[in-house]
Amino acid sequence: MLTKNMKKLISQHTLGFVASVNDSGQPNLSPKGTFVIVDDKHLMFSEIRSPNTIKNIQINPQVEVNFVDPFKRKGVRIKGICRIIEKPDAEFERLFDEFEQWGELTRLIRRIVMIDIIDAKEISSPIYDIGADENEMVSVWSEKYRQMYE
Numbered sequence: 219m220l221t222k223n224m225k226k227l228i229s230q231h232t233l234g235f236v237a238s239v240n241d242s243g244q245p246n247l248s249p250k251g252t253f254v255i256v257d258d259k260h261l262m263f264s265e266i267r268s269p270n271t272i273k274n275i276q277i278n279p280q281v282e283v284n285f286v287d288p289f290k291r292k293g294v295r296i297k298g299i300c301r302i303i304e305k306p307d308a309e310f311e312r313l314f315d316e317f318e319q320w321g322e323l324t325r326l327i328r329r330i331v332m333i334d335i336i337d338a339k340e341i342s343s344p345i346y347d348i349g350a351d352e353n354e355m356v357s358v359w360s361e362k363y364r365q366m367y368e
């Protein structure tokens with residue numbers, strides 16, 4: 219399911235864009251920056267302020283999540299089924315420490331959303347179709363980002 223490459227990208231770029239659908243079939247896409255890899259078949263994020271995503275997955279637990287490394291111009295596309303773990307269930311308590319890298323923010327965690335992965339694919343920018351080099355992409359895009367914030 220999750221390859222070594224995918225796990226590296228997700229653990230470095232923990233911001234995943236989560237797509238869910240409401241009961242009318244309308245899509246809802248929102249970023250979650252607190253993704254943690256559980257194992258080859260499971261990912262989780264902390265629910266802090268995601269009312270629409272929670273409402274949607276309570277009705278339809280299917281989601282798609284995209285992660286992108288904006289420097290390498292590569293990403294991971296995941297389809298999965300969600301399960302909400304409520305605070306203070308024993309499972310919540312057991313998993314909570316995995317979010318420790320977010321420090322003080324963890325005080326605001328209300329639930330954990332566990333995603334059972336049914337498909338995971340690597341994706342890349344079409345720039346690679348015309349022969350781009352990964353190291354070159356990293357250097358070009360690092361420089362663009364540096365200039366944006368100087």
Ligand SMILES: Cc1cc2nc3c(=O)[nH]c(=O)nc-3n(C[C@H](O)[C@H](O)[C@H](O)COP(=O)(O)O)c2cc1C
Pocket residue numbers: 233246247248249250251252253263264265266267268269270271272
């Ligand atoms: C960069 C970024 C990271 C975020 N990370 C999280 C997160 O990990 N958990 C969360 O609940 N909300 C997170 N949010 C906030 C939600 O995406 C935001 O409150 C959104 O409006 C909730 O949308 P929803 O109700 O459609 O899920 C993040 C927002 C941004 C911009």
